[in-house]
Amino acid sequence: MKKLLTNLFLLSLVCSFVALGQATKYNFKFDKSFPDTSFKQGNAGHGIAVDPEGKVWIQRYGASDSIKNAAGVYRTCRVVYVYKPDGTPASFSPIRTMTVGAVVDTFLNANVGLEKDANGNILVANREFIYRVNYKTGVCMGKLAPGSTNAFLKPGVDDLNETVTGYVLPGVGPVSLWDGSFTNLGNALDTTKGYSRTLGINGDGNDVFYCSYSPKYVLKIHSDNGSLGPYNKIDTLFGGKLAVESITFHPKTKYLWVSSGNNFAPSATPGFTDFTFYAFVPPNYVTPVDSFTWNGNTANDPRPRGIAFSPTGDSVYVICFNDGTVPMVQRFKKGATSVHSLSNAVVTNFELGQNYPNPFNPSTTIKFSLPQASTISLKVFDVLGKEVATVAEGRYEAGAFTATFDARNMNSGVYFYTLRTSTGFVQTAKMLLMK
Numbered sequence: 539m540k541k542l543l544t545n546l547f548l549l550s551l552v553c554s555f556v557a558l559g560q561a562t563k564y565n566f567k568f569d570k571s572f573p574d575t576s577f578k579q580g581n582a583g584h585g586i587a588v589d590p591e592g593k594v595w596i597q598r599y600g601a602s603d604s605i606k607n608a609a610g611v612y613r614t615c616r617v618v619y620v621y622k623p624d625g626t627p628a629s630f631s632p633i634r635t636m637t638v639g640a641v642v643d644t645f646l647n648a649n650v651g652l653e654k655d656a657n658g659n660i661l662v663a664n665r666e667f668i669y670r671v672n673y674k675t676g677v678c679m680g681k682l683a684p685g686s687t688n689a690f691l692k693p694g695v696d697d698l699n700e701t702v703t704g705y706v707l708p709g710v711g712p713v714s715l716w717d718g719s720f721t722n723l724g725n726a727l728d729t730t731k732g733y734s735r736t737l738g739i740n741g742d743g744n745d746v747f748y749c750s751y752s753p754k755y756v757l758k759i760h761s762d763n764g765s766l767g768p769y770n771k772i773d774t775l776f777g778g779k780l781a782v783e784s785i786t787f788h789p790k791t792k793y794l795w796v797s798s799g800n801n802f803a804p805s806a807t808p809g810f811t812d813f814t815f816y817a818f819v820p821p822n823y824v825t826p827v828d829s830f831t832w833n834g835n836t837a838n839d840p841r842p843r844g845i846a847f848s849p850t851g852d853s854v855y856v857i858c859f860n861d862g863t864v865p866m867v868q869r870f871k872k873g874a875t876s877v878h879s880l881s882n883a884v885v886t887n888f889e890l891g892q893n894y895p896n897p898f899n900p901s902t903t904i905k906f907s908l909p910q911a912s913t914i915s916l917k918v919f920d921v922l923g924k925e926v927a928t929v930a931e932g933r934y935e936a937g938a939f940t941a942t943f944d945a946r947n948m949n950s951g952v953y954f955y956t957l958r959t960s961t962g963f964v965q966t967a968k969m970l971l972m973k
Contacts, residue, residue: 562791565873565930566854568833571865573625583857583866585652585692586844587660589673592623594846594855595660596867597649605634605644616645618652618662620676623848630676636662636669638681643667650706651692651736652844656699656718663690668703670720682720686711692784692844694739694747700765702739702746705730713737713748715765726759726769735843738785738794740820747775749782749796751803756782756796758823775823779806780816783859784844790851793817793827797842802860812836815845815856825935827879830870832856838863876942877930883938885909888963890916893943893955897970900946904929906957907938913960916941918953929955945971 571577572594585597601614620631636643647665655661655670659679662669668682668690688705695701699718704727705711713727732750739746743764748757755778760771781799788795799805799812810816813836817828832840840858847854852872858864891905906916914934918927926948929941943955950973956966 562793563828563877563930563932564851565828565877565928565932566830566870567873567928568830569853569869569871572855572867572869573621575865577865577867578862579866580862582840582843582859582862584649584843584859585663586846586855586857586867587652587654588846588848588855589654589660590658590849591673592848593628593673594621594623594867595619595652595662596621596857597652597662597844598866599649599859603632603634607644613644613646616647616649616664618645618649618671628676633662633671633676636671636678636681638669638678643669643681648689650690652846653693653695654846655695655701656697661693661695661701663693665689668693668701668720680720682716684714684722691734692736694737694785696739696743696764697741698743698765700739700743702726702737704734704737704748706734708732713746713759715743715746717765723765724767726761726767731757735783736785738787740787740794741792745821747785747794749785751781751783751799754778754781754799754803754806756780756785776818777806777809779809781805784815784842784856786845786847788817788851789847789849791817793819794823795845795847795854797845797856800841800860801836801839802841813840813842815842815854829932830854832858833868833870834864840864840866873928878940879935880938880940883907885936885938888957888959888961888965890955890957890965890967892967893969897972898945899971899973901942901944902969904941904943904955905938906930906941908934908936908959910961911935912963914957916955916957918943918945918955921952921954926953949973 584599587595596619603617604612605615618633620628651663653661660671670680688710691704701716704713712725715723726746733752746759756775758773759769761769781803782796784797798810798814813832816826838861840861843859844857885907889907893902893904916930
């Protein structure tokens with residue numbers, strides 16, 4: 539029995555090292571403006587969330603509609619829009635009011651953030667209130683009203699349905715935790731530190747992420763006991779270089795995704811590119827393992843104000859603030875490949891391996907090695923030299939990688955794949971797709 543337990547322990551330890559040593563790249567590619575290119579609306583968006591049915595919840599910061607009050611007078615109001623994945627409105631969209639008990643609240647003040655809770659319901663932050671909304675019906679399930687008139691940040695939610703809240707302005711109130719009934723559980727910070735738009739919290743509630751764009755930092759505030767506290771250890775992430783305005787965790791990989799800066803609050807360079815979303819692996823969050831960039835012209839400063847993944851994690855929606863000339867929501871979809879790093883590989887040369895299996899149908903694995911960090915492209919071409927797919931693209935750290943290429947939408951035939959690196963290395967190999 540002792541030997542069996544020892545072997546199980548060693549196996550668990552090895553599996554843990556393997557899991558920690560691998561990184562998955564989804565290679566997100568721009569798919570479309572969502573729900574369509576006409577969805578622009580003034581100074582644009584401020585919150586986005588995706589529920590378990592894949593419906594996309596969207597907030598615009600300013601007023602975009604009007605509603606008649608009890609005196610029969612129309613007043614401008616804010617709105618929450620809800621769209622199915624195909625871009626058609628949900629039956630209860632748009633949402634202009636929340637009924638709490640016998641009281642009807644109208645969204646008269648600024649919309650400041652959306653977040654999905656642990657049960658898939660949607661937290662709607664409307665300046666000094668946060669409402670919990672049933673994702674199936676659009677009906678209000680509860681209201682958080684702590685009594686402050688300061689504007690809320692986008693909240694974060696852990697796996698126990700505990701919510702972390704804070705405020706936009708520095709020094710105006712605490713960063714607090716609340717249980718699933720919106721009962722206060724205490725503070726992670728006694729007062730806000732900088733100008734901020736968003737908060738995050740990891741699944742076990744041990745780490746609260748306080749994001750400031752002025753000054754530029756993300757604070758990881760740690761408690762060994764989650765919401766029981768105390769939150770008494772603070773680390774600055776990303777070298778104090780990222781001006782983060784949106785943050786979330788990927789539903790499958792659990793990577794932390796954050797936005798970089800913009801023209802108004804740029805991130806530090808070199809190192810990070812503005813208008814880009816980066817993925818970091820917990821628990822250290824040191825080097826980005828994946829990224830994608832806002833699609834289109836950024837001259838009018840479309841500030842990245844929200845990010846949310848589909849339930850499978852294969853699609854990601856991002857929303858911009860400030861630039862009312864462009865569609866405010868973009869959808870990116872997982873590329874034809876997933877790229878994994880091999881933690882135990884010893885790499886001394888640039889190399890592109892032969893795909894396996896070959897011939898293949900419909901997917902195959904391609905291995906490549908980088909002895910130093912490089913910006914790469916790994917692309918597939920037909921026999922006429924026309925590019926037909928991108929397998930991997932972007933900056934990769936030194937190491938060995940495997941990329942799973944899916945060719946289910948391609949015709950049978952001979953194809954060539956080429957690896958190019960920023961160091962000048964180029965290598966091509968041939969593969970055969972047989973259906």
